[in-house]
Amino acid sequence: MPSSKDTFRLLVPRIKSSKLQLNSKFIDQNYNNSFNKLKQIENYVYHTDCRFEYILKYFGDNKEFKCGKCDNCLKMSESLSLDAVQFVNESILKAICHFKDGVSPVHIFTIMMGTSKSDIYQKLPFFGICASFKYSHIKSVFNQLLNNGYIYENKSKAKRIFVTNKGYASLIELRLITGEDESTPSDPDTDLELYFKLKNLREKIALKFTQPPYLICEDPVLVLLARLKPKTREEFLEVEGTNERMFNKIGEDVLSVINSVTIVSDEVKKKKIVIPSHLYPVYQMLKEGKTYKEIASTKNQSETTISMQIEEILGIDIALDVEPIITKERFRQIYHRYKEGFVELKDLKTKLGENFSYPEIRIFLARFKHSDSNVGKGGKLY
Numbered sequence: 537m538p539s540s541k542d543t544f545r546l547l548v549p550r551i552k553s554s555k556l557q558l559n560s561k562f563i564d565q566n567y568n569n570s571f572n573k574l575k576q577i578e579n580y581v582y583h584t585d586c587r588f589e590y591i592l593k594y595f596g597d598n599k600e601f602k603c604g605k606c607d608n609c610l611k612m613s614e615s616l617s618l619d620a621v622q623f624v625n626e627s628i629l630k631a632i633c634h635f636k637d638g639v640s641p642v643h644i645f646t647i648m649m650g651t652s653k654s655d656i657y658q659k660l661p662f663f664g665i666c667a668s669f670k671y672s673h674i675k676s677v678f679n680q681l682l683n684n685g686y687i688y689e690n691k692s693k694a695k696r697i698f699v700t701n702k703g704y705a706s707l708i709e710l711r712l713i714t715g716e717d718e719s720t721p722s723d724p725d726t727d728l729e730l731y732f733k734l735k736n737l738r739e740k741i742a743l744k745f746t747q748p749p750y751l752i753c754e755d756p757v758l759v760l761l762a763r764l765k766p767k768t769r770e771e772f773l774e775v776e777g778t779n780e781r782m783f784n785k786i787g788e789d790v791l792s793v794i795n796s797v798t799i800v801s802d803e804v805k806k807k808k809i810v811i812p813s814h815l816y817p818v819y820q821m822l823k824e825g826k827t828y829k830e831i832a833s834t835k836n837q838s839e840t841t842i843s844m845q846i847e848e849i850l851g852i853d854i855a856l857d858v859e860p861i862i863t864k865e866r867f868r869q870i871y872h873r874y875k876e877g878f879v880e881l882k883d884l885k886t887k888l889g890e891n892f893s894y895p896e897i898r899i900f901l902a903r904f905k906h907s908d909s910n911v912g913k914g915g916k917l918y
């Protein structure tokens with residue numbers, strides 16, 4: 537039919553419909569392919585996990601990855617309190633530090649969550665330390681540590697994870713204390729004390745030489761010295777970042793500080809109160825002066841659970857300062873009722889009313905019980 541507009545022109549003669557053979561398989565494939573692509577875009581919109589990881593998967597990279605920056609990743613860490621994120625953060629660093637030869641990410645997660653079946657892992661002081669957190673939370677904090685250079689993956693060592701010097705320095709700065717564990721290659725407790733002593737020493741030496749402290753010895757080297765504790769000039773010079781010039785300025789003093797700290801720490805260890813690993817995080821927070829409400833929020837556990845752990849701790853450290861958990865005035869009020877003969881948890885609660893919570897009364901009772909039977913043995917009531 538003639539027309540003024542251009543339509544189309546057949547370049548090959550038209551095939552009669554009776555002889556036409558369509559490749560239905562090809563058409564189906566094409567259709568499905570396009571449909572799948574559309575579906576993937578739709579899924580991306582409703583995706584609740586890391587979006588970056590989703591895109592990587594789309595392009596065939598099936599590695600697990602949490603960017604820590606997309607809306608979903610942010611939402612995931614948002615639902616945890618800042619304290620809780622910090623807690624997971626420290627726990628992961630501490631755990632990885634323990635493994636001198638590195639550790640695979642999978643093992644770290646099963647250790648953190650307390651799901652590993654390995655006997656060796658189950659004996660670790662931090663086994664199950666993050667059991668009250670979701671896997672996705674731990675994973676997301678882990679990736680942030682990785683992305684921010686606190687830990688690194690050693691590709692030549694079967695992709696094991698190690699703590700970087702930056703990570704170790706942050707552990708020390710966070711004033712971490714580990715539980716009793718002889719096999720720990722380095723003890724952040726001693727290291728921390730030593731680190732600050734070395735820092736003080738460096739200030740003095742800097743004044744003496746009228747040089748800025750970093751010229752005497754840079755922070756990362758100071759961290760390494762606190763961690764490796766060289767005992768001789770030779771050992772000192774083996775520490776990465778040191779040199780003869782540095783030794784001549786500060787070396788002898790560093791060695792004598794290291795000697796004094798390590799002797800004292802061995803003595804303290806003998807007298808140390810041994811807190812079981814599952815109670816250690818709570819114990820540490822108590823020592824930092826946190827209330828049981830704060831600890832519950834940090835550990836993502838109920839106040840009841842926390843108060844029961846505090847109850848156990850008070851049986852071990854009978855002289856622990858309880859003021860942050862329960863004020864003197866409130867302690868006195870409960871004590872008053874106790875003296876009237878209301879010695880059971882439930883009776884006390886009924887008598888004291890809404891103003892006092894079960895966790896609080898439980899903590900009072902624990903303190904009372906353990907200090908009463910230990911008068912003269914270091915136990916104290918308040």
Ligand SMILES: [Zn+2]
Pocket residue numbers: 585586587588589602603604605606607608609
């Ligand atoms: Zn993400």
